[in-house]
Amino acid sequence: MVDRIITLLMPNRDPTETLADVFLTILKVETNQMKFPKVKISEFPIFASKGHLLDYIEVKSTLSDILSAIEKKQWDIVRNLGSLAAQRLPLFLEMETQGLQDSTLPRHIRCFLPGYMWLKVLSKSIDAFKKTKETMPQAIEFLQTLINQDCHMKNRKGLWFGELIKIEMHHMKNLDASVALLSNAVSYESLTEVDRLDLSDRAEMLDKRKTAISKSTKATVRHILDNILNKARPTSQTSSITIEGMLCGNTLQRKSTWCIRNGVDQQMYGSVESFALYHYKSKGYSKGVHCEGAFPITLFGTLFWDEIYNIDIPGACVSSYQNAPLDLYSSEFYENRKEQIDIKLKIVRNFNLETLSRHLKHEFDLYREYTSLCQGNLFDDSDSLQEITLCLGVEGIVGICERLIHNFQLWKAGFPDLIVWNACTKQYKIVEVKGPGDSLSTKQKLWLDYLNHLGLNTEVCYCESNTSKSGRKRKHEEITM
Template sequence: MSLPVKFGHGINWEVVYKFLPAELLIWRAQRLFFLNGAQDLSAFLLVDLGIVKYPAYNCIISDRIFSSRCELLAYEEAVEVAQIMDQALDESNTEVVLKCIEISDSRMLSPCRGQNESESLEPLAAAFLFFSASWVNSKIVQLGVSFLEREHRYGDAIRLLKRLLLGFDCDGRRGYWTLRLSVDLEHVGCLNESLLVAEGGLSDSWVRAGSRIALQRRVLRLGKPPRRWKTPSFSESVNRKIPEVFVQGRPLNFKAGTKSRFYGEDGEQCGVEELALQYYAGEGGGWQGVHTESGIWLTIFALLMWDIIFADVPNVFRTRFQIAPLDLDTDSFYMVRKSLIESHLQRIHDGLAEEILIKSWELNNGTSCRGVNWERHSLSELRAAVACIGGSCLASICRHLAQDYRSWSSGMPDLLLWHFNEDFRGEAKLVEVKGPRDRLSEQQRAWLLVLMDCGFSVEVCKVSPVVSTSHMVL
């Protein structure tokens, strides 16, 4: 449900209250209760009918999310501008998009709960900043940056990116902003400044995962003599060779701008991932596996860490209709639960993962939880995967997700493969599959390097077309 106000220079709340009191009241009540725009009062009915089941947890509320009426009204107005921005982008209405950018830019650093407040707040309060006007306005400005870049208005994009970086010191989006600023500066020919921005970003603790890898690679590319004579210390690490396998298949289509399709071994049409699965199941080593990308990993993480995710922590559960704590996407998730998490990860490391997985599945099957897809993966698949991955590697992945779920919950390899040897010991392999015109994203590269550090067997499977139905490894 959208707030029923037309676009203008601002929202006249007196007019809104006068003409649309009932609809506004329902909109406000739902957003205040559910704390998002996706749920509404039908959630109660879905639970009563047994269609949706939410996890069991305790709501321990000691702090208010909105400490003043000023904060609430500013947040509501920012949400309205965000809704207008989304609609304008869908309709390619440039005039309205630019107006939304202008409004949000002017209000982004508003006095109602400032943008840098996370630096002085208790760890859990960082999750509350998602419900501040400044955060919503910064999200609109970020969308505006992408729009301006598509329009090749790099000067305007650079100005906004500098404003974002100046105003939000403690924010997981700083890596993306820094990367885009460096790229846009290169677009306008400011190579020295672009290099300085990339180098500065690498000293920022909020620049992580794929953004950090991308900035490191930019520094290596832009920082060649005569700009820089010294090779950075990370050069060898970021340029590590990731093993590659080359598979050939009979193409169904090979047109630019379309997703590559092939004929599989059974003659049926399939994508590159399915073709790779067929290869690995056969001459590629007799592997079992699934095409899952991040899905199976987020499911395994949630099942293994269920008791931690839904532990008694104040202020992170506000209603009975949540599928995750409010702080899951923040650093506070790990910081507040560090002792619980580390003791639990030790159990996983020591070989108890399969036991924990089975118990969690049996107790919670069908319960809504962020990251869990009960239908896509069977318990037998998950058990086999966990057994073959091993405790040490599982604990490492779970630690990465617990410490920074937002940065690491995407970009995982396409395929998770496993098989059992003659001595019944399991082995796992992770594979990123790329079609003829594809290449690794920086986030995918970051995950592969992390997985290599964790002890995983990883490789990139590159699929290319041939006329015949045979495939081969080069």
């Protein structure tokens, strides 16, 4: 009963949140410790019936369980829940496919359909099935199920195709099947830029194969690269530097620890990003922030607050405890607000830099107290945002926001790690930091390329361990002796 009440109160509740988390949020709101944006709650019917509500609660609970099992690396539980999703899915998909034909139901409301949620559970389970040779056939079967259905999550098909191609290439050693899948994937209309670059990487790996691939198959791959994926690659060059420092602890851990300052009296230790920030400070960039996706999201949320929160879109706001409208994560966000967004873009582009910087400072101060897209603790004060705006320029600020306007779900991740700047000289850099053995992800490559085309100053900072370098040198000396 409590689950039903909470689901009706917060239909979009994060599946990783416990009931204790929910009650704590409610308490903080009631005692004015937490404020959500003031929005008009839509009366759009999310659940068609009591049965629909109960089916949704069941699958939402399963999603919570599988996410918890993944975090704890309980792979048997993950596989069991994935198999359950595969059993429950066909009936819901059949009903929802029929029900959505010629339907005007907004895409952002379809996430409350049980079939959509069971698909999500199944998708989350794939990695667990890939971990053993015995369960690999199920991973292939379930990926094919995800790809073949045409009801939900069409924007994920490129990712699923990529996973299936990797399995056929590296695990099944079936290059003909890999190329057949690649041919099907590139013909799909809704591929994102990320999908196309990922598929291009797969195609190039196949093209470089010297053995176990026929001439005709290789010719097919070459045709795909030359004629279909020929524009997938970034076209700009990003400068890079390499800095050396003392790496402490296990380099195989996800987060490494570096000695940032090794003076006579003190030693400071921190992340690879903190190490890079210290380096740039020594080069005259007096201020810096480790931001990643928080910066473009905060920038977008601050500049387009009215367009995000103050336009009534049916079904977009379903709870008073909501930090963003649901359609923000769908392909319909821009279309739903096109007129207002286009007007705002025209107004902002006509601002001079001083006006825009003051406007952003004022808006950030106004909205930073809310639990929203804007992360009020990203900067020590709004002066930092004003200074960054003066460095990046009007077109730089607007260009970053435009990328999120048109596909927030895709581009909310992948933005470089750091922004460093000098308020006096207006010099700045947007920096992606990489530790030993780390490489740029597809989204990071595309974000850097996009920022370069905006005319912004980007850099990749590679951090190397001077201890491992000296260790390799000593080992080499021992061998030569």
